Amino acid sequence: MTTGIVATDAVVGESAAREEPDGAPRIATLDILRGIAILGILFMNINSMGGTMAASHGPRPDLIGWTPFDQLFWWLRQVFATGTARALLEMLFGAGMVILTGRLADRIGRWRMIGRYYWRNVVLFGFGMVHVFVLLWPGDVLHTYALAALIVFPLRRLPVWALIVLGLSFATWSAARELPNMRTAVRENVLVASAKVHRAQGIAPTTDEKKAIAGLEMWHGFVAKTVRDSATELRARSQGFDAWRGAMIGEYVRRASRPMTVVNVLWEAASVMLIGAALFRLGILQGLRSAAFYRRMAIGWSAIGLSIRVIAAWRTSRLDDSVTLLWAGDEYGRIAMTLGHVGLVCWLLTTAAGRRLLKPFAAAGRTALTLYITQTLLCLWLLYPPFALGLFATQGWAGLMLTALATDALLLWVANVYLRHYTIAPVEWLWRSLAEGRRLPFRGVAVEARAG
Secondary structure, three states: OOHHHHHHHHHOOOOOOEEEOOOOOOOOOHHHHHHHHHHHHHHHHHHHHHHHHHHHHHHHHOOOOOOOOHHHHHHHHHHOOOOOOOHHHHHHHHHHHHHHHHOOOOOOHHHHHHHHHHHHHHHHHHHHHHHOOOOOOOOOOHHHHHHHHHHHHHHOOHHHHHHHHHHHHHHHHHHHHHHHHHHHHHHHHHHHHHHHHHHHHOOOOOHHHHHHHHHHHHHHHHHHHHHHHHHHHHHHOOOOOHHHHHHHHHHHHHOOOOOOHHHHHHHHHHHHHHHHHHHOOOOOOOOOOOOHHHHHHHHHHHHHHHHHHHHHHHHOOOOOOOHHHOOOHHHHHHHHHHHHHHHHHHHHOOOOHHHOOOHHHHHHHHOOHHHHHHHHHHHHHHOOOOOOOOOOOOHHHHHHHHHHHHHHHHHHHHHHOOOOOOOOOOOHHHHHHHHHHHOOOOOOOEEEEOOO
16 A cells, blocks of 8 residues: 555655644555546536536536537537546545545454444535535435445445446346347337338338337427426426425435435445455556556547437437437546546656646645535526526526636636645544544644555
8 A cells, every 4th residue: 555655646746745643645646546536526517506407417408508619618528527527526426435545454354444434434425415406406416326336335345346247236137127229229220211202202101110209209208398397397496495495305215215326326326436445456547557558548438428418419419319329328428538538647647748747736635525515505506596696597608617717727726725734624624523423633744655
């Protein structure tokens, strides 16, 4: 463990490894990856904060805005970013599980370690519930990750190959479940096109064509429901605090009351955590491989992810009934793009210019929990509520993405300034103090890094 800390601190040009007030070691490459992920997740959340959640997650992205500028930013987000920040956080959560449980087992023993780790995640789950029901953000991931971590905890010591196989289980199941539906939809599209030709020729549609038309009408009904739900949400979130609060909590309750939705969310997070644990044990996440390895990783996995995502985004952007079989591989595409991002960051960290560019993100990684909550406070409670600045539903994709960029730039600067004076961020301090059962100090000193 010490060797990894020294190596990764050397990557960002620091001579000493830092410790948190609770004794947790810092691995610089993981901090940089975590900082990029926590800032990146705002690009995924801000469209649900500044626009309707129904439009954000439905088949009609044009309901948020569809000018040429909006389409450009939607394309960039959809291809390069969608889901990757969440996947990277899940991988880092898995790596953190390996680090923390190993450190606690050495310090306090195996059985006390288990109790401490479970309590730590129970406290994190509580933070997530506050995020949902007090700060009114139904898209919270803290409670999801806390529950998923408790599920995968007993699996953490499996062989690396087993972790990877289990880590791909959700993606494999998703593809196996969706592929027949996509294949049927493609076939129905062909039959509906054939029926249109037959009608133009005065020929009655065949039985199969009638079934395809009926199936397409069901899809049109779903799209129409998305439009109605978006309009209803728009009214509720614009009418005052009580209606806004009811809409936000109601959205979370609707999601949490669907058993399969809960299973899918937890399974997705847990499986990618296992991939993260495997990548850490292979020395990949902490930057211990060669520059050539990371170059191949960045290029190879990005190529796979792009081949899936570009076609899927193109089909979605047409806003018609067209279907691609590649939608069934969405989760594979998400994991591939995330691995490409990891490879790119670690590759850049092997260069002097890359180290200078990425070093500020380490501060964001060390204050990630505080930044995550601050994103909600700034966007959901200042920019887009029915009070304060009241900018809800006034921006398209371009405006939302540029707002996220400006917000993240501000938070990145604040994180770096803050850590010049303090060792731990406020929300991290509260979480770890509760988990440790004692009041941790805000200030600390760097400890000398020793190899071996």
